[in-house]
Amino acid sequence: MSSALVRRRLFSNLMFGVCISCAAGIVSLLLMVLGYIVWIGFASLSWGFFTTVPTGDLSDPGGMRHAIEGTIILLMLASAVGVPIGLFLGIYLSEYDSEWYVTGPVRFVADVLAGVPSIVVGILGYELVVVPISRLTSSQVSYSGWAGAAALAFIMIPIVARTTEEMLRLVPRSYREGSLALGATKAQTIARVVMPAAFGSVTTGVVLAVARVAGETAPLLFTALGSRLLTRNPNEPFPSLTLQIYAYATGPYPEQKRLAWAGILVLVAILFVVNLAIRWAAHRHTRQRTA
Amino acid sequence: MQPTMTIRPSEVAQPVVRPVVVPPRTVRNGRESSYPVIDAIRRGEVPQAVVHESVLADEHILEVRAFELWYSATKALHAVSMPIAKGKVTALIGPSGCGKSTLLRSFNRLNDLIDGVRVGGEIILRGENLYRRGIDVISLRRRLGMVFQKPNPFPMSIFENVVYALRISGERRRDVLEAACERALRQAALWDEVKDRLKASAVGLSGGQQQRLCIARAIVSEPEVLLLDEPCSALDPIATLRIEELIHEIGQRLTVLIVTHNMQQAARVSEYTAFMYLGRLVEYGRTADIFQVPRLRETEDYVTGRFG
Amino acid sequence: MSQTTPTPAATGDATARSGPSRAGGFGEAKRSVGDWLLGVLCRSSAGVMIAMLVSLLGVLTWSAWPAISAYGLGFLVGTEWRVNELQRPVRDDAGKIIFRDGEMVTETVPQMFGALPVMYGTAMSSLLALMIAVPLSFGAALFLVRVAPKLRIAGPVSFLVEFLAAIPSLAYGLWGLFVLAPFLQEYVGPTAERWLGGVPWLRWMFYEQVIVAGRLIERPIAMTGRDLLCGSLILAIMVLPIITSVSRDVLKGVPRSQIEGTLALGATWWQSCLGMLRYGRSGLFGAVMLGLARAAGETMAVAMVIGNNNQISASPFAPAATMASLLANEFQDPGEGLHRPSLLYVALVLLVMSLLFNVVARWFVVGKGGGVSAAH
Numbered sequence: 012m013s014s015a016l017v018r019r020r021l022f023s024n025l026m027f028g029v030c031i032s033c034a035a036g037i038v039s040l041l042l043m044v045l046g047y048i049v050w051i052g053f054a055s056l057s058w059g060f061f062t063t064v065p066t067g068d069l070s071d072p073g074g075m076r077h078a079i080e081g082t083i084i085l086l087m088l089a090s091a092v093g094v095p096i097g098l099f100l101g102i103y104l105s106e107y108d109s110e111w112y113v114t115g116p117v118r119f120v121a122d123v124l125a126g127v128p129s130i131v132v133g134i135l136g137y138e139l140v141v142v143p144i145s146r147l148t149s150s151q152v153s154y155s156g157w158a159g160a161a162a163l164a165f166i167m168i169p170i171v172a173r174t175t176e177e178m179l180r181l182v183p184r185s186y187r188e189g190s191l192a193l194g195a196t197k198a199q200t201i202a203r204v205v206m207p208a209a210f211g212s213v214t215t216g217v218v219l220a221v222a223r224v225a226g227e228t229a230p231l232l233f234t235a236l237g238s239r240l241l242t243r244n245p246n247e248p249f250p251s252l253t254l255q256i257y258a259y260a261t262g263p264y265p266e267q268k269r270l271a272w273a274g275i276l277v278l279v280a281i282l283f284v285v286n287l288a289i290r291w292a293a294h295r296h297t298r299q300r301t302a
Numbered sequence: 303m304q305p306t307m308t309i310r311p312s313e314v315a316q317p318v319v320r321p322v323v324v325p326p327r328t329v330r331n332g333r334e335s336s337y338p339v340i341d342a343i344r345r346g347e348v349p350q351a352v353v354h355e356s357v358l359a360d361e362h363i364l365e366v367r368a369f370e371l372w373y374s375a376t377k378a379l380h381a382v383s384m385p386i387a388k389g390k391v392t393a394l395i396g397p398s399g400c401g402k403s404t405l406l407r408s409f410n411r412l413n414d415l416i417d418g419v420r421v422g423g424e425i426i427l428r429g430e431n432l433y434r435r436g437i438d439v440i441s442l443r444r445r446l447g448m449v450f451q452k453p454n455p456f457p458m459s460i461f462e463n464v465v466y467a468l469r470i471s472g473e474r475r476r477d478v479l480e481a482a483c484e485r486a487l488r489q490a491a492l493w494d495e496v497k498d499r500l501k502a503s504a505v506g507l508s509g510g511q512q513q514r515l516c517i518a519r520a521i522v523s524e525p526e527v528l529l530l531d532e533p534c535s536a537l538d539p540i541a542t543l544r545i546e547e548l549i550h551e552i553g554q555r556l557t558v559l560i561v562t563h564n565m566q567q568a569a570r571v572s573e574y575t576a577f578m579y580l581g582r583l584v585e586y587g588r589t590a591d592i593f594q595v596p597r598l599r600e601t602e603d604y605v606t607g608r609f610g
Numbered sequence: 611m612s613q614t615t616p617t618p619a620a621t622g623d624a625t626a627r628s629g630p631s632r633a634g635g636f637g638e639a640k641r642s643v644g645d646w647l648l649g650v651l652c653r654s655s656a657g658v659m660i661a662m663l664v665s666l667l668g669v670l671t672w673s674a675w676p677a678i679s680a681y682g683l684g685f686l687v688g689t690e691w692r693v694n695e696l697q698r699p700v701r702d703d704a705g706k707i708i709f710r711d712g713e714m715v716t717e718t719v720p721q722m723f724g725a726l727p728v729m730y731g732t733a734m735s736s737l738l739a740l741m742i743a744v745p746l747s748f749g750a751a752l753f754l755v756r757v758a759p760k761l762r763i764a765g766p767v768s769f770l771v772e773f774l775a776a777i778p779s780l781a782y783g784l785w786g787l788f789v790l791a792p793f794l795q796e797y798v799g800p801t802a803e804r805w806l807g808g809v810p811w812l813r814w815m816f817y818e819q820v821i822v823a824g825r826l827i828e829r830p831i832a833m834t835g836r837d838l839l840c841g842s843l844i845l846a847i848m849v850l851p852i853i854t855s856v857s858r859d860v861l862k863g864v865p866r867s868q869i870e871g872t873l874a875l876g877a878t879w880w881q882s883c884l885g886m887l888r889y890g891r892s893g894l895f896g897a898v899m900l901g902l903a904r905a906a907g908e909t910m911a912v913a914m915v916i917g918n919n920n921q922i923s924a925s926p927f928a929p930a931a932t933m934a935s936l937l938a939n940e941f942q943d944p945g946e947g948l949h950r951p952s953l954l955y956v957a958l959v960l961l962v963m964s965l966l967f968n969v970v971a972r973w974f975v976v977g978k979g980g981g982v983s984a985a986h
Contacts, residue, residue: 027880186454188450226776283773
């Protein structure tokens with residue numbers, strides 16, 4: 012065996028080890044970040060976190076119940092607008108593709124909008140919602156939950172649209188042909204056959220989009236602004252889990268920083284559970300179908 | 303679609319197609335001639351189809367008149383003219399790409415779904431041109447049932463699959479749906495096998511069962527014509543036999559048009575057979591005649607497997 | 611047989627729901643209410659999407675217009691970012707303060723805005739992040755495609771990598787702020803200085819030159835841990851999952867025949883991997899571009915760890931700012947005059963840049979790289 016071959020073999024084995032360590036490195040980075048979050052966050056977590064609201068007391072800052080409720084309300088408002096528009100857009104891109112000279116550009120725009128930095132979306136929300144309302148009510152700057160929800164919906168729509176389209180495209184053409192051959196209209200075909208066939212995967216896409224938006228901070232910075240009060244009124248500055256964590260983390264008070272860790276643990280834990288549950292449900296769904 | 307001939311009711315009963323009477327094939331004096339009709343077709347001509355007189359004996363339900371179809375720039379059907387006998391099974395045979403599926407899908411205007419399709423000529427059903435401007439395609443499709451090559455049951459329960467056509471027409475009464483479901487499943491020879499599990503998902507059925515389900519689904523609203531596009535090509539031989547028996551039975555009540563690439567199947571199930579080649583109708587007559595005493599050498603050699 | 615002129619088949623849309631009449635006629639096609647309604651809803655959502663893009667570009671441009679008209683494209687090369695006017699004593703050539711009538715002569719240095727520092731910060735942090743992340747990602751992707759399937763751990767590892775991508779930026783920011791930055795400040799910075807501080811041509815890493823009291827002096831950079839290096843590391847961690855998963859998809863799409871072909875010719879494992887990388891190079895380039903687009907637009911984590919000093923500095927140990935972090939920090943309480951329009955100008959630049967990256971990335975991943983789902 013020539014020495015050149017031996018050298019090549021050795022090098023190949025070396026690179027093999029390098030690739031394994033790359034993967035191991037990435038996984039351990041993840042585990043390290045998660046580990047810190049769990050370790051420090053858990054230590055700061057208590058039932059009070061979920062049930063109490065911020066006190067003015069710096070040594071005992073209370074909890075984040077207001078922020079949790081705020082996030083839930085913001086997500087509901089954003090989904091009420093973002094999910095329907097995203098679904099219809101996804102249906103349009105998939106089922107009306109015969110008008111390709113329109114669907115092509117629209118699809119391109121959706122892809123492009125999905126990549127807009129979320130802080131820019133927040134600034135748009137500020138200019139489009141907060142500023143006009145401030146002028147109308149002639150008060151000083153009127154941040155609101157509506158503006159925050161609008162910014163979140165803006166982010167949600169392209170994501171929901173593209174995943175819905177991809178899932179609808181996976182539905183075999185034979186279903187549509189069979190339905191039309193039986194004398195159904197296009198709307199009946201989509202509503203009775205195509206959407207139900209793609210239901211599981213479309214729902215997965217929607218839930219993942221909502222989960223993604225739940226973790227956003229930047230778009231809320233200049234729209235909802237954040238608040239220390241427990242409020243259900245979207246007309247005023249609105250709290251959110253992410254905003255509250257950010258405010259506490261970048262502030263100077265150590266007790267608040269501990270709360271920030273607890274908050275991020277809660278957020279990451281919820282996202283983890285949602286991701287896991289969705290993938291498990293999807294896995295089970297496809298197993299059932301093809302059985 | 304503007305036909306160049308306006309159809310007046312008085313003209314409907316008369317077929318436009320005049321059959322060409324060609325004497326039965328005799329042995330040519332030893333000289334091996336090639337296939338003149340095929341050669342003409344390959345040169346791009348549209349030779350007159352050989353239509354046996356026997357075809358005209360039965361009452362007709364459908365009539366194809368000088369029908370043509372283009373997929374964008376490619377012409378797929380060239381001036382096809384043929385009557386379809388009512389209450390009988392008619393088979394369309396021919397090598398791959400001869401246009402038989404395209405012709406079949408033209409009856410229920412399923413080709414409309416493809417971008418760039420253009421048609422010429424007419425297809426007449428009960429005196430009405432199916433391609434006239436403004437016709438209600440939805441109700442047209444309800445009058446002609448179709449079964450596809452690969453069984454395509456919807457991902458719903460067996461019951462929902464069968465009654466789908468009724469539901470989209472607005473029928474909601476439970477008793478009516480259930481009665482229609484049972485009737486259709488019995489006619490499709492599937493009732494005994496699934497009557498206990500109508501709520502089960504249709505996807506769990508075997509291939510042959512799925513295809514029978516698709517047949518039941520297609521006949522539940524009692525169409526006048528059933529279109530079958532190679533219904534057995536995705537099935538095993540036993541399932542194929544069962545479906546062929548089914549076709550035979552259904553053919554007693556309905557008009558059936560079946561496209562098949564399997565000559566023996568055509569010989570088994572149909573009363574009339576049409577042989578197509580490269581988008582043209584070549585010969586059309588009683589199945590027994592086409593297979594035993596065809597008038598064109600091309601037809602004989604195709605059905606005996608010498609080419610195609 | 612007469613030839614009829616070919617006419618187009620009616621599209622399946624305008625069809626109706628009239629009951630079938632057995633007597634023969636099919637009735638006229640009426641518009642189905644359901645079809646019409648669905649069509650309206652779907653088409654108007656498409657309109658909404660277009661309106662979103664138009665409003666994004668339009669509103670930003672309009673609000674940034676005062677700055678655009680004041681600075682033009684020179685904004686992109688301007689290095690000063692001064693929110694408040696400065697009163698500065700005037701100095702003569704020797705650097706001494708000029709007095710007149712017993713008082714200092716001061717000059718007013720007006721507001722001035724330029725985007726070059728943040729563009730530099732964005733570019734440098736993204737580039738450094740990619741330099742770290744791309745080799746790791748490619749290595750991990752090769753592992754996932756070539757090695758992991760045999761060990762049956764491809765599924766769990768892929769899930770972990772994708773979950774990494776789903777972790778919100780805020781979490782990385784917290785970790786970076788409270789764990790990584792102190793670590794860099796206490797250990798990495800001083801260690802690097804001890805080992806490399808003596809090297810003459812690396813002096814720029816540890817010392818900076820500033821003008822203090824009119825004179826140019828060199829002083830050591832104060833290491834707070836929150837600097838360009840920390841920002842780049844956090845960005846690297848954040849783009850790792852997306853580059854890894856897209857690369858994995860691209861490499862999965864390499865046909866087995868290609869891999870077997872190289873092995874049959876006697877290639878080693880690594881050489882066949884190189885073949886895979888070469889085969890998928892356009893898709894891999896798209897993956898890197900996607901990572902770049904994400905890195906450039908990343909806000910929260912970067913804002914928390916990069917130090918937020920809007921000046922260009924060569925050293926990775928100096929605090930910096932990116933376009934996104936600048937917006938996060940300064941948009942809240944704008945100064946007067948052109949501050950807010952300038953911030954909006956920066957936002958516009960950021961928007962255009964990320965749109966460009968995304969377009970290029972998608973063209974490579976979806977168009978040429980082929981086969982990779984665009985839903986990334």
